[in-house]
Each structure stands twice: as structure tokens, then as C-alpha cells.
Amino acid sequence: NAGVTQTPKFQVLKTGQSMTLQCAQDMNHEYMSWYRQDPGMGLRLIHYSVGAGITDQGEVPNGYNVSRSTTEDFPLRLLSAAPSQTSVYFCASSYVGPKWETQYFGPGTRLLVL
Amino acid sequence: ILNVEQSPQSLHVQEGDSTNFTCSFPSSNFYALHWYRWETAKSPEALFVMTLNGDEKKKGRISATLNTKEGYSYLYIKGSQPEDSATYLCAFGSGANNLFFGTGTRLTVIP
Numbered sequence: 121n122a123g124v125t126q127t128p129k130f131q132v133l134k135t136g137q138s139m140t141l142q143c144a145q146d147m148n149h150e151y152m153s154w155y156r157q158d159p160g161m162g163l164r165l166i167h168y169s170v171g172a173g174i175t176d177q178g179e180v181p182n183g184y185n186v187s188r189s190t191t192e193d194f195p196l197r198l199l200s201a202a203p204s205q206t207s208v209y210f211c212a213s214s215y216v217g218p219k220w221e222t223q224y225f226g227p228g229t230r231l232l233v234l
Numbered sequence: 235i236l237n238v239e240q241s242p243q244s245l246h247v248q249e250g251d252s253t254n255f256t257c258s259f260p261s262s263n264f265y266a267l268h269w270y271r272w273e274t275a276k277s278p279e280a281l282f283v284m285t286l287n288g289d290e291k292k293k294g295r296i297s298a299t300l301n302t303k304e305g306y307s308y309l310y311i312k313g314s315q316p317e318d319s320a321t322y323l324c325a326f327g328s329g330a331n332n333l334f335f336g337t338g339t340r341l342t343v344i345p
Contacts, residue, residue: 124277162238162323162334162336162337163333165332165333168331170331176331218283218325218332219265219285220266220283220285222268222270222280223268225277225278226277
């Protein structure tokens with residue numbers, strides 16, 4: 121199993137550009153989520169999904185869109201990047217969600233918005 | 235937004251010493267308390283998830299306890315080794331699908 125994979129590893133964007141961060145898992149996990157990591161702050165939940173076709177907002181959803189068309193993939197879209205979105209982004213997954221299970225994290229995507 | 239606090243922020247110990255860290259969280263609307271180990275340039279790795287007051291979990295030399303009534307969890311490392319050097323994160327589960335992370339305790343074990 122590859123586990124949770126994320127692409128790209130690193131990206132530089134200009135303000136106003138759009139991009140999609142990819143996340144995929146091969147463990148048949150229903151629950152997937154996106155976090156951002158900023159200096160001096162804990163990981164903060166952006167969006168999550170409890171299964172294909174179902175998504176919901178986390179703690180810091182503004183400026184990000186998600187969709188879940190398959191169990192395996194959970195892409196995160198930045199429609200118009202802002203410098204405040206410079207961060208490290210982690211995707212995570214589990215079978216039934218954090219109420220019962222620890223999360224499996226991907227390797228992260230480092231994003232710099234100029 | 236829920237406040238999850240970890241202390242100390244950082245800690246240096248000698249190889250062989252035992253150590254412990256604290257995670258404080260709101261005592262209401264509790265679902266789960268997670269602990270993760272995060273090495274530099276890697277992704278967080280799961281240690282424990284605890285859901286019941288009084289839970290105790292153990293994995294090798296690492297163990298954790300949970301007090302949901304007073305809102306704290308302790309992580310213990312017995313006989314620290316250099317490979318234990320990492321940041322240890324706790325996360326509070328409130329509601330079925332939300333996790334709120336602390337900022338972590340950075341442990342350095344000096345050989």
C-alpha cells in the first residue's frame with residue numbers, strides 16, 4: 121500500500137492564481153481531511169469528507185474548495201491564492217473518522233504564495 | 235475554535251531519563267484525545283487515541299493517560315532514547331469529525 125499520497129511536494133504561486141492540491145489514499149478509507157500547518161500554530165482543519173459525495177467545513181475553510189467524487193481522492197482547490205495561504209498542507213484519512221481512530225497523514229505539500 | 239494547550243513547548247533530556255508532557259483540553263463535549271509523534275521533515279504518525287475517562291494506553295516505552303473530567307492527558311516516555319527526539323502532538327476530538335491540535339511539545343534527547 122502507498123498509504124496517503126500528496127502532490128505536488130512543493131509549489132510556488134503568484135497572488136490570484138489557482139491550483140489544486142492532490143490527495144489520494146489506497147486504504148479504502150471513508151474519512152479524508154485537509155489540514156494546514158503554520159508556524160506557532162497547531163494543525164488546523166480546513167475541510168473534511170465522510171465519504172464520496174459528502175464534504176463539510178472545518179475550522180478554517182475560507183478560500184478553499186473541496187469535492188469527493190471517489191473514495192480514493194480528495195483534492196483541495198485554491199481558487200484565487202493569497203499570501204495568507206502560504207503554509208504546509210497535510211491530507212489525512214481513516215476508516216470512520218477521528219471520533220474513534222487516529223489519522224494517517226500524507227507527506228505534506230509546501231505552498232508559497234508570492 | 236477550541237483551545238488545546240501542550241506543555242512544555244520544548245524539552246531537553248539526557249538519554250535514559252524518563253519524561254512526561256501535558257495536554258490540556260476543554261472538559262465539555264469530549265469525543266476523543268489523540269497523540270501523534272512528528273519527526274522533522276516527515277508527517278505525523280499515530281501513537282494513541284483514547285475515548286474513555288481513565289483510559290491508559292501503552293506502546294513500548296511510551297504510555298498515555300486520560301482525564302476527561304478535568305480535561306488533561308499525560309504522555310510518558312520511559313528511558314528516553316535519541317530516536318525519541320520529535321515533536322509530540324495531541325489533538326482533541328469535539329464532535330464526530332473535528333480534531334483540534336495543540337502546538338506540540340518538542341523533545342530532544344541528548345546522547
